[in-house]
Amino acid sequence: MEPVEINAGGWYLRALRADERVDDRPALADGSITDPDHVQRSHAAWKSDEQYTWAVCQPNTGELLAEVLLTPDGEEAVLTGWARDGHDDALESGSAAVTRFAEGALGFTVRR
Template identity: 75%
Template sequence: MEPVEINAGGWYLRALRADERVDDRPALTDGGIDDAEYVTRRAAQWLSDEHYSWAICQPNTGELLAEVGLTPSAESARLSGWARTGHHDALEAGSDAVQRFAEGALGLTVHR
């Protein structure tokens, strides 16, 4: 599946990026993720339907505040995520939005 963007009210969810316009790698490092290939691997996982992940962003700056992921397995999926310090509200709102998307659009039963 191609990455899907989600509007979660006060938050904007999009695929992780590391390109000339947006680079999430500094925020990922701030969140404890130092893997240089992390963004590339997450993009490949979208295309293989192995794992879907969203950067939960501040809508007017695009800054990554948290990441939420969905790992499908048959007709269910596991929801997981992490947040940078002070941004657990973004993770909670983003997780709720991804759960609604997974259940409504993909027909999956979501487990947290």
């Protein structure tokens, strides 16, 4: 599957990026994710349906505030994530939006 963007009201969820316009790697480092290939692996996981990853972003700037991951496991999917300091609200809202998408559009039962 190709990455799916989600508008979650006060937050915008999109695929991770590391290109000439947006580089999420410095924000990912705040979550102790320092692997330089994390973004590339995230895109590969989308295409192979192994895991779906969203950057939960501030809609005006596109700054990554949290990351939500959905890992399929049969008819279920496991939801995990983390937030940068002070942005637990972004993680909570992003997780709720991904849960609705996973259950409504993909037919998964989501567990945390």
